[in-house]
Amino acid sequence: MLKCGLKTPVFSDFLNVDIKEMKNDLLIRAAKGEQVERIPVWMMRQAGRILPEYRAVRSSVNGFKELVKNPELICEVTLQPVDILGVDAAIIFSDILVIPEAMGLNYEMIESKGPNFPKTITSEQDVAELTTDVIPNLEYVFESLRLTKSALNGRVPLIGFAGAPWTIFSYMIEGKGSKTFSQAKKMLYTNPVLAHQLLDKITTATIAYLQEQIKNGADIVQVFDSWAGVLSKAQYVEFALPYMNRIAAAITAVPVILFAKDAHYILTEFAQTNANVIGLDWTIEPAAARAQTKGKTLQGNLDPCVLYADKATIKKETEKMLQSFGGQQYICNLGHGVYPDVNFEHAKYFIEVVQDYKL
Amino acid sequence: MLKCGLKTPVFSDFLNVDIKEMKNDLLIRAAKGEQVERIPVWMMRQAGRILPEYRAVRSSVNGFKELVKNPELICEVTLQPVDILGVDAAIIFSDILVIPEAMGLNYEMIESKGPNFPKTITSEQDVAELTTDVIPNLEYVFESLRLTKSALNGRVPLIGFAGAPWTIFSYMIEGKGSKTFSQAKKMLYTNPVLAHQLLDKITTATIAYLQEQIKNGADIVQVFDSWAGVLSKAQYVEFALPYMNRIAAAITAVPVILFAKDAHYILTEFAQTNANVIGLDWTIEPAAARAQTKGKTLQGNLDPCVLYADKATIKKETEKMLQSFGGQQYICNLGHGVYPDVNFEHAKYFIEVVQDYKL
Numbered sequence: 258m259l260k261c262g263l264k265t266p267v268f269s270d271f272l273n274v275d276i277k278e279m280k281n282d283l284l285i286r287a288a289k290g291e292q293v294e295r296i297p298v299w300m301m302r303q304a305g306r307i308l309p310e311y312r313a314v315r316s317s318v319n320g321f322k323e324l325v326k327n328p329e330l331i332c333e334v335t336l337q338p339v340d341i342l343g344v345d346a347a348i349i350f351s352d353i354l355v356i357p358e359a360m361g362l363n364y365e366m367i368e369s370k371g372p373n374f375p376k377t378i379t380s381e382q383d384v385a386e387l388t389t390d391v392i393p394n395l396e397y398v399f400e401s402l403r404l405t406k407s408a409l410n411g412r413v414p415l416i417g418f419a420g421a422p423w424t425i426f427s428y429m430i431e432g433k434g435s436k437t438f439s440q441a442k443k444m445l446y447t448n449p450v451l452a453h454q455l456l457d458k459i460t461t462a463t464i465a466y467l468q469e470q471i472k473n474g475a476d477i478v479q480v481f482d483s484w485a486g487v488l489s490k491a492q493y494v495e496f497a498l499p500y501m502n503r504i505a506a507a508i509t510a511v512p513v514i515l516f517a518k519d520a521h522y523i524l525t526e527f528a529q530t531n532a533n534v535i536g537l538d539w540t541i542e543p544a545a546a547r548a549q550t551k552g553k554t555l556q557g558n559l560d561p562c563v564l565y566a567d568k569a570t571i572k573k574e575t576e577k578m579l580q581s582f583g584g585q586q587y588i589c590n591l592g593h594g595v596y597p598d599v600n601f602e603h604a605k606y607f608i609e610v611v612q613d614y615k616l
Numbered sequence: 617m618l619k620c621g622l623k624t625p626v627f628s629d630f631l632n633v634d635i636k637e638m639k640n641d642l643l644i645r646a647a648k649g650e651q652v653e654r655i656p657v658w659m660m661r662q663a664g665r666i667l668p669e670y671r672a673v674r675s676s677v678n679g680f681k682e683l684v685k686n687p688e689l690i691c692e693v694t695l696q697p698v699d700i701l702g703v704d705a706a707i708i709f710s711d712i713l714v715i716p717e718a719m720g721l722n723y724e725m726i727e728s729k730g731p732n733f734p735k736t737i738t739s740e741q742d743v744a745e746l747t748t749d750v751i752p753n754l755e756y757v758f759e760s761l762r763l764t765k766s767a768l769n770g771r772v773p774l775i776g777f778a779g780a781p782w783t784i785f786s787y788m789i790e791g792k793g794s795k796t797f798s799q800a801k802k803m804l805y806t807n808p809v810l811a812h813q814l815l816d817k818i819t820t821a822t823i824a825y826l827q828e829q830i831k832n833g834a835d836i837v838q839v840f841d842s843w844a845g846v847l848s849k850a851q852y853v854e855f856a857l858p859y860m861n862r863i864a865a866a867i868t869a870v871p872v873i874l875f876a877k878d879a880h881y882i883l884t885e886f887a888q889t890n891a892n893v894i895g896l897d898w899t900i901e902p903a904a905a906r907a908q909t910k911g912k913t914l915q916g917n918l919d920p921c922v923l924y925a926d927k928a929t930i931k932k933e934t935e936k937m938l939q940s941f942g943g944q945q946y947i948c949n950l951g952h953g954v955y956p957d958v959n960f961e962h963a964k965y966f967i968e969v970v971q972d973y974k975l
Contacts, residue, residue: 436795439921439955446925446933486845486878489898489919519845521880522899539848540881560848562798566805574805596798 279411279476284346287588288477288512288533288554296584297345298611299416300604301516302594303338304350307601310337321366325352331401332408339413342605343612346414346477349402349470353420353481357429359391360462364428377432384454389461392469399473406474417475419467421482421517422459422504423497429455438487445496452496460500464507471510479514479536480504486519493523505532514556518593524549539592543581555582558592559607564599568606575610584616638770638835643705646947647836647871647892647913655943656704657970658775659963660875661953662697663709666960669696680725684711690760691767698772701964702971705773705836708761708829712779712840716788718750719821723787736791743813748820751828758832765833776834778826780841780876781818781859782852788814797846804855811855819859823866830869838873838895839863845878852882864891873915877952883908898951902940914941917951918966923958927965934969943975 279285283297305311311334318324324331334350354364354372364374378384392399406415420428428434430441444452467478480501488497497517505513508531515527516536527535528550535550537543537557546555563574579589589611595604638644642656664670670693677683683690693709713723713731723733737743751758765774779787787793789800803811826837839860847856856876864872867890874886875895886894887909894909896902896916905914922933938948948970954963 437920437955439924439957442919442921443924446921446929486899490901492919519878519899522901540845540878542849542881560801560851561796562801562805565798565802570805596796598798 279414281345281413284414284416284588285476285512287586288514290533290552290554290586292585293616295616296579296587296589296611296614298589298608299344299346299348300338300342300591300595300608301348303342303344303604304334304348306595306597307599307604308337308341309601310334310341320368321352325350325355326397328397328401328404331397332404335401335405335415336408339409342601342608344413344608345612346416347405347409348416348418348479349398349405349475351398351401351418353418353425353483354428355395355398356391356419356425356459356462356466359394359466360387360389360458362387362429371434372428374428374432378429378455381451381454384451384458387455387458389458389465391462391466395466395469398466399469402470402473402475414476415474417467417470417478419463419470419478419480421480421485421497421515422456422463422500423485423488423493424481424483425459425463426452426456427484427487429459438484441484442487442492445492449496456496456500460503464504467504467508468510471508475511477512477514478508479516479534482515482517482520485517485523488520490522493517493520494526498523498526501527501532502530505530514588516556528553534588536590537592541592543578547582554586554588556588556590558590561591561593561596561599564591564595564603564607566603568603571603571607572610575607576614579611579614584614638773640704640772643773643775643947644835644871646945647873649892649911649913649945651944652975654975655938655946655948655970655973657948657967658703658705658707659697659701659950659954659967660707662701662703662963663693663707665954665956666958666963667696667700668960669693669700679727680711684709684714685756687756687760687763691763694760694764694774695767698768701960701967703772703967704971705775706764706768707775707777707838708757708764708834710757710760710777712777712784712842713787714754714757715750715778715784715818715821715825718753718825719746719748719817721746721788730793731787733787733791737788737814740810740813743810743817746814746817748817748824750821750825754825754828757825758828761829761832761834773835774833776826776829776837778822778829778837778839778863780839780844780856780874781815781822781863782844782847782856783840783842784818784822785811785815786843786846788818797843800843801846801851804851808855815855815859819862823863826863826867827869830867834870836871836873837867838875841874841876841879844876844882847879849881852876852879853885857882857885860886860891861889864889873947875915887912893947895949896951900951902937906941913945913947915947915949917949920950920952920955920958923950923954923962923966925962927962930962930966931969934966935973938970938973943973 331350427438427441512533514534515532534554539558539560690709723731786797786800871892873893874891893913898917898919
């Protein structure tokens with residue numbers, strides 16, 4: 258049952274309407290460091306992994322990419338966790354790899370294997386051929402945002418997102434997932450000039466993309482550096498941080514969340530950026546993160562595997578975490594995307610525990 | 617050309633002979649915190665990845681496991697990096713998964729995919745059926761050590777090794793490699809009692825295995841916790857550290873190296889164990905590691921991707937690292953195993969740069 262149909266009059270009324278009053282703006286206030294009366298909570302990958310309702314939508318289309326390009330279905334699956342799990346934010350269902358594609362590098366998503374780029378970037382010519390004029394190629398995302406924003410009707414904030422330049426670069430060079438991303442890293446050592454050229458173009462495209470997401474309804478944006486952990490600190494400082502900095506400086510209309518998985522070494526530097534929120538994976542101790550990121554809101558960081566446990570364990574582990582972070586300048590989340598085989602009832606219980614937690 | 621044949625008289629003379637005088641004992645002295653006149657260097661995975669001479673041996677057998685069980689060939693490929701690259705230690709060519717196999721859980725090594733366990737551990741009964749009496753099943757390793765020790769003739773120390781209990785546990789539950797090891801972690805939350813039972817048995821077997829390696833020629837041993845990085849600090853402290861502690865306490869005859877990849881959060885705790893040396897991956901800053909591990913020797917931690925670069929870059933990055941660590945209480949190494957597609961001439965140059973470095 259589609260809730261977000263373009264032809265559904267009840268929602269079309271809201272299209273392009275600026276929703277002044279948000280019923281639940283906890284996430285935005287926490288992101289800005291404002292006082293909250295309870296801790297906001299959402300889950301990375303909350304849309305598109307664990308819900309039976311998502312799987313029903315997913316099986317109605319021919320492959321992941323068909324879903325990623327269908328605004329009505331995107332709206333549908335983006336709303337599902339708000340309706341079913343009661344999270345305090347919606348995050349638009351999409352894929353970080355829409356940016357390389359919009360720049361001119363197509364990819365395919367291979368079932369149970371992951372993304373594959375038939376052509377990868379190997380030369381200056383390849384980089385030169387990429388466009389940064391990506392907005393016309395991403396209209397399906399913006400339409401999805403408008404539809405979703407309208408359908409949300411101010412219930413909770415809508416999160417936009419993009420991959421971090423280093424992570425997007427990794428896929429464009431490596432061509433697929435990797436444990437080491439050794440081919441992408443190879444270019445950092447063998448052709449740093451070309452690496453910077455490509456990272457610069459990705460950053461330009463990403464800033465334009467995020468700004469257009471905001472124009473079309475995103476109330477806050479997150480930048481995902483999924484493969485940060487394969488870099489040394491020196492490399493991150495040279496090849497990733499300057500581009501994260503540029504993004505955080507360019508996005509001023511809404512709060513920005515930076516999340517670099519496994520980059521335990523970069524928290525102090527992230528705290529110097531213009532970003533409002535720093536995301537943490539579960540290998541980071543809350544107290545250590547607080548000490549390194551004064552003034553910033555923190556987001557995270559429950560081990561996604563906790564959701565495999567029984568309710569008593571979920572409650573115990575979640576509350577231990579909430580206590581460690583404290584109730585202000587904090588957004589509760591997992592430390593990475595929810596795993597596909599997690600029982601959604603457990604995820605729902607996690608959300609409830611956070612929302613019942615008394616400050 | 618086999619150098620280590622059981623039937624080769626020139627080497628058989630050395631079998632079971634205690635070699636009193638080691639010509640190059642830099643690694644052992646550095647491990648013990650004794651003064652050295654230059655920095656010792658070896659590379660994780662130095663045997664069995666990058667050398668054409670290795671590939672020739674590898675292609676002469678039917679699969680990886682046939683090689684792992686052939687003492688003469690093991691001796692051959694263990695010596696190759698000593699002869700060709702000039703490293704300051706030999707590490708016995710083997711596989712961490714020989715322990716689960718010796719405990720009763722067979723595995724197969726699938727070409728270009730990795731290990732696969734047809735049966736995994738799911739119940740108390742499965743754990744009960746595993747044996748810790750592994751020594752009789754690992755005679756091929758001990759014979760390899762004796763042969764290699766003899767053939768080395770005291771040129772450099774011989775390193776023995778084992779997988780850390782958590783890493784071995786991961787494979788025994790998950791059954792194969794994984795980005796998240798979410799099934800292995802699931803058991804930590806859903807059945808911690810059974811998890812500890814299995815970890816305890818693995819530890820008992822591992823200590824016996826390492827002690828027998830030492831009896832058969834290992835001059836120093838390293839424990840590899842390859843999948844430490846998927847655990848939170850709290851989980852590592854509960855499910856991994858106690859077993860690392862037990863191993864480090866049990867092995868007193870030779871120095872012990874603990875290496876937990878991506879476990880940036882555990883250095884302070886490792887410094888409290890009886891281990892002599894703490895291995896580091898390249899995400900750890902040398903100065904930060906020194907501050908957390910007073911009194912211990914450190915080992916590591918060049919990004920393996922540096923070896924893709926030209927010689928000038930290899931020299932610059934290596935010398936920067938050597939300067940950061942300082943020349944004493946330090947063993948130079950990569951931050952992980954050398955990558956298979958690295959040109960061995962580059963690896964050789966890395967070794968030379970370290971050996972030419974003036975203290």
